[in-house]
Amino acid sequence: MNMTKNTTLLVTSDDPAPAPLAVNDEKAISRLLHRYPPLVIISIVVLLIIIIMALFATDIAPYEYSKMDLRARLHPPAWLNGGTMSHLLGTDDLGRDVLSRLIFSIQMSLLVAFIGTIFGAILGTAVGFLAAHFGGWVNHLVMVAIDFQAALPFMIIALAVVAFFGNSIVLFIVLMGIYGWERYARITRGLALTARTHGYAVAVNTLGATPLRVYTRHILPNIASALIVNMTLNFPGSVLMETSLSFLGLGVQPPLTSLGNMLGFGRDYLTIAWWISVFPGAVIFITTLSMSLLGDWVRDRLDPTLS
Amino acid sequence: MPFFYISQKLFRAILTIWGIVTFVFVILRLSGDPVLQILGPDAEADAIELMRHAWGLDIPIWKQYLIYLANLLKGDLGFSYLDGRDAVTILIERLPKTLSLMGATAVFTFMIGIPAGIYAALHRNSFLDRATMSLAVMGLSVPNFFLGILMILLFSVTWRILPSSGSETWKHYTMPVITMATAEAGVFARFTRSAMLEVLNQDYIRMAIAKGVPWHKVVRLHALPNAAIPIVTISGFFVGTLIAGGVITENVFAWPGVGRLLVESVTNRDLAVVQVIILMIATSMVLTNLTIDLTYGWLDPRICDLRSDN
Helix, strand or coil, rough: HHHHHHHHHHHHHHCCCCCCCCCCCCCCCHHHHCCCHHHHHHHHHHHHHHHHHCHHHHHHHCCCCCCCCCCHCCCCCCCCCCCCCCCCEEEEECCCHHHHHHHHHHHHHHHHHHHHHHHHHHHHHHHHHHHHCCHHHHHHHHHHHHHHHHHHHHHHHHHHHHHHHHHHHHHHHHHHHHHCCCHHHHHHHHHHHHHHCCCHHHHHCCCCCCCCHHHHHHHHHHHHHHHHHHHHHHHHHHHHHHHHHHHCCCCCCCCCHHHHHHHHHHHHHHHCCCHHHHHHHHEEEEEEEHHHHHHHHHHHHHHHHHH | CCCCHHHHHHHHHHHHHHHHHHHHHHHHHHHHHHHHHHHCCCCCHHHHHHHHCCEEEEEHHHHHHHHHHHHHCCCCEEEEECCCCHHHHHHHHHHHHHHHHHHHHHHHHHHHHHHHHHHHCCCCCCCCHHHHHHHHHHHHHHHHHHHHHHHHHHHHHHCCCCCCCCCCCCCHHHHHHHHHHHHHHHHCCCCCCCCHHHHCCCCHHHHHHHHCCHHHHHHHHHHHHHHHHHHHHHHHHHHHHHHHHHHHHHHCCCCHHHHHHHHHHHHHHCHHHHHHCCCCCCCCHHHHHHHHHHHHHCCHHHHHHHHHHC
């Protein structure tokens, strides 16, 4: 199968040194399978499908996501008694096609999480560099801000902001960006402090490069791998945060739709139409699971001592 | 533990609480005129003026801030817009249900997560290690609202053996506790495993094995106490996720606790209640972190020196 072919290819490409604590040496094959598990390949395939669905939502979705058909309300999925092929995953309480809504929800949820992750990474990295470069009270201020953010579960901060400012999609995306900035800041600050003393940074500095150039052109590429790993580890968290808030009815608001929002509204029809809430829930689960598996694997490959 | 270390941690905790109090005050004032929000945009000018005066909104902002701080210290945190009752009383009414849910979840998390992690670490790369870790990853990836809804669908709608809402008997606790403990146990299992593996890799363990200490003693006396230190540090994170997870879980199962109160108050923009809940959560998080820092310093005295130096 294609999948196994991929694994063997990966195995032969570059095999890191064996882990220091190998208990079962005779199980070499199972260890290799453990290191490049088929699950990782499946995760990549799943994520690719999800991303393609999000990118081409308008072309793939059979219906407009808000199109109502009051004569076809609460139809079950096609394979159940009473289901029709015209609505593969059934319809909701207003006769809207669940499959189409699902595809557009994936688009919205991924978009919000993606913009949020990028925003958080840029914000956190910039703040981390500032703290490392200026030190002194700037550093203290940043550390207090990091402590402050870490002192409250982010969901509570988000709920407070929504309570005080009301809800809008822009505010929500900004909130998602603020989620997790402190981890990038902490990583960047720590790595930049050591990187500054390394030969290459000192050399560029001596040659007269501006601090901005030293940090963005020389130090950033050298610490990028740690930041990218943090992004892959942070992304499922962002998706979960978005879906959780939307599930509570405090995130993405109708008429827009997101996975959490679908699940939240579908909950009211759990006894008569489980498909409205179960499909988006399953998509959230599969997506975050795939991303976690992939993120773990990337981290383990970059730093084998961690696993 | 050096006095400097304790006082430094205490100072940081007070500073953080003060920061949160100020943050709440600032965003309360930034979010617009509360009088206009209550009376609506077409209220008469005298009525607005009267209400502003009654609420002390016509005095300078720094005075308002000082009055706000003074009221906080007196325990006077305002009244609910909805039923006019004292916000603190409303919170205290809901607190026992939330605490009992969190307590039960914590017990299950520790009972499942930590032994599973230790077992997986001691049998590294075995089938059961991989199975446990796969379960852990699945457990922490499944969103708690989805797990809750699936369980309601199976146990309440289809099989009709467990109630989907309410909080009176152990049957009511079953599904919410499983919902919350699944993710937490997954996190703990993974973390315990890596903490144990790191310890098992140390020279003093190799030394103990070399000098002929029986394996069970190596694990019990040398590995476990040292692996306990990093596990203590994630307890702070644990309390945080317990609170956040509680908000969701209480809403899924219509649990009459603080999490549901918070979402209801946010939806109705009942700001006094939201404010009280946030201050309570923040204070308990800061106290948790303070306790952890002190425990940590007590478990590993080197930390006090390291941190006091810089």
